[in-house]
Amino acid sequence: MSTQPSKQLETFDNATPERDYTIHIETSEFTCLCPKTGQPDFATIKLDYVPDEKCVELKAFKLYMWSYRDQGAFHEKVTNTILDDLVAACQPRFMRITGIFNVRGGVYTTVVAEYRKEGWVAPEPVTLP
Numbered sequence: 001m002s003t004q005p006s007k008q009l010e011t012f013d014n015a016t017p018e019r020d021y022t023i024h025i026e027t028s029e030f031t032c033l034c035p036k037t038g039q040p041d042f043a044t045i046k047l048d049y050v051p052d053e054k055c056v057e058l059k060a061f062k063l064y065m066w067s068y069r070d071q072g073a074f075h076e077k078v079t080n081t082i083l084d085d086l087v088a089a090c091q092p093r094f095m096r097i098t099g100i101f102n103v104r105g106g107v108y109t110t111v112v113a114e115y116r117k118e119g120w121v122a123p124e125p126v127t128l129p
Helices: 058-066 075-090
Strands: 011-013 024-033 038-048 054-056 094-104 105-116
Touching: 011 058, 024 058, 038 075, 054 058, 054 105, 075 094, 075 105
Parallel strands: none
Antiparallel strands: 011 054, 024 038, 038 094, 094 105
16 A cells, blocks of 8 residues: 555644643655746745644644645645644644745745634743743
């Protein structure tokens, strides 16, 4: 059985839902196609989120990222679509997607999109000496 790209995002139960903590996932292998030229666009996608009841399963995340490989997408749109799909899958307290796209024509693009659950307040950062 071979592994295939998939838009199906799986989740699992958060083992510590009573605590705010951050999960960081990063992939430097994101690829989509330029909708104007059809040429590949490469990016690093960073996902930072504070889970609520569910967490994103990593293999499903990888297959989801792979599903964009042959899809035309503007950087701004694809970053926001990834955010929307991940929020729908796991309903986090907070989520940030950062798309850092490789240079194209001398231009670098970074797109940051965020979601914050209504009523959730970020904890104050602790500064240690």
